Amino acid sequence: MPVNRNALIRFRTIDKxxxxxxxxxxxxxxxxxxxxxxxxxxxxxKGVSKRTVxxxxxxxxxxxxGYNAPIVVxxxxxxxxxxxxxxxxxxxxxxxxLGKLTEVVEILRQFKGFSHFKELDGMVxxxxxxxxxxxxxxxxxIDFEKNENLKGLQYxxxxxxxxxxxxxxxxxxxxxxxxxxxxxxxxAYLLKEFNNRWFLLGAQGEQEKVMTLALDRIVSIEQDxxxxxxxxxxxDPATYYKNTIGVTVNEGATIQKVEILIDKYNAPYVLTKPxxxxxxxxxxxxxxxxxxxxxxxxxxxERLILGFGDGMKVIKPNHLRxxxxxxxxxxxxxxx
Numbered sequence: 001m002p003v004n005r006n007a008l009i010r011f012r013t014i015d016k017x018x019x020x021x022x023x024x025x026x027x028x029x030x031x032x033x034x035x036x037x038x039x040x041x042x043x044x045x046k047g048v049s050k051r052t053v054x055x056x057x058x059x060x061x062x063x064x065x066g067y068n069a070p071i072v073v074x075x076x077x078x079x080x081x082x083x084x085x086x087x088x089x090x091x092x093x094x095x096x097x098l099g100k101l102t103e104v105v106e107i108l109r110q111f112k113g114f115s116h117f118k119e120l121d122g123m124v125x126x127x128x129x130x131x132x133x134x135x136x137x138x139x140x141x142i143d144f145e146k147n148e149n150l151k152g153l154q155y156x157x158x159x160x161x162x163x164x165x166x167x168x169x170x171x172x173x174x175x176x177x178x179x180x181x182x183x184x185x186x187x188a189y190l191l192k193e194f195n196n197r198w199f200l201l202g203a204q205g206e207q208e209k210v211m212t213l214a215l216d217r218i219v220s221i222e223q224d225x226x227x228x229x230x231x232x233x234x235x236d237p238a239t240y241y242k243n244t245i246g247v248t249v250n251e252g253a254t255i256q257k258v259e260i261l262i263d264k265y266n267a268p269y270v271l272t273k274p275x276x277x278x279x280x281x282x283x284x285x286x287x288x289x290x291x292x293x294x295x296x297x298x299x300x301x302e303r304l305i306l307g308f309g310d311g312m313k314v315i316k317p318n319h320l321r322x323x324x325x326x327x328x329x330x331x332x333x334x335x336x
Contacts, residue, residue, distance in 0.1 A: 006038060010048065010056050011067075013037040015088045018071065024078040027053065040223070041161070060088065147196045152215030156191065159200055159221070163188045166229040172219040181219045187230045190237050194247045194300075201240075203232060210235060212247055245276055246300025253296045259316040263288040266311035275304060290315070302327070 013034050017025050027050065034056075035047040057079070060069040070082040162169050169188060174181040188202040189210070198215040210232070241247075243255050259282065262270050267289040271281070276293040283290040295301060297320055305312055305324060314321040 006042065006044070007056065007059075009037050009041055010034045010053070011060060011065075011088060014053070014056060014060065015069075018079060018081045019087055021080065021084060024074075025080065026077055027079065030057075030079060145196055150197065150216055152198060152218050155215055155218055155221055156198065159188055159191055159215075162223070163191065166231065168224040168227040168229050170222040170224045171213070172221075173213055174217055174219055176217070185224055185227055186213070187232075189232060189235050192237070192247055199247045201235075201237075203230065208232070209251060210240070210249075212249070243294070243296050244298055244300075245295060245304060246298060248298040248300055250296055250298055253298075255294050255296055256317055256320075257292055257294050258297070258301075258314065258320065259290060259292050260305070261288055261290050261313045261315055262308070263311045266308055270312075 014030055017023075017030055017033050023029075031048055031050060031053050034053055038044040038048065057071055059065065060067045061071050062068070067088050069088060070086055071079060072082045073079055159169075161167070169186045170183065171186045172181045172183045185205050186200075186202050187204075188200055190201040192199045192201060200213045200215060200218075201210055202213075203209065204211055240249060260275075264287060270279075270291065271289065274293075275291075276295055278294040279291055280293075281289055282292050297317075302320075302323070305314060306327060314324050
């Protein structure tokens, strides 16, 4: 049975509402939520009728789309899922779905190896493994890194739509150092994943400086209808991150040549997976390998070096070398 885009938006909206068990959802609440979603995503401002939402609920309850959603009514008024963990996004794929996905995988596989589609490689493998698992009911062949319990993931779609449609956000944000959340307007430019965490880049209020927010520190997000979105035509992600490792870009900092000595046991790991695209080998000895990278020194670089423990030693610049010594001394003191 074909389902149009508007119906899918309503189904997903109802699903998100019923997953939120901290609130009691009346039919009127679901109608309002669906109307807001259609206005947000499609610009439809005429609202949704009671009959339409009632029909959506019946469709979700049925097996016509494979949902069989356990929607029940409590106290003859409030709608909820009888199974707390249920979601229409968790239902198994149908044979027809698997067939279509198999075709998609085969098409995407043809683009592997082309430089323009390099980013597809991991996605194709992940999709292919998921289809294989669903078809055979066997355990996965590939285990991709994931952190499903990470806070803030529920904001990904909202933030993506805000960037896509150029919408200003009112963000409540509490950094690790702050005692209380801070609320401000935010013009979002980019979503970035690093080390299995998500970050949002943009500008706060009237400021021009690009700042980075961690999604797991966001308390709440609302769309601000009264403020005009301000673009930053000078912001280019590739250029912005060209000289850094990770997500922290220290504005005004200069690029420095960092020389690191890696012992022979850890050298193969760094040679096969360079720390940065500027990495080059300066010297190879029996003890190990001396490499050089040209980067802006930041928090992520320090964490990366510390992660290798005694297998990596900073030679230059001297201020970074002293900082690493201090951190190792403090670490030794903690153990003592």
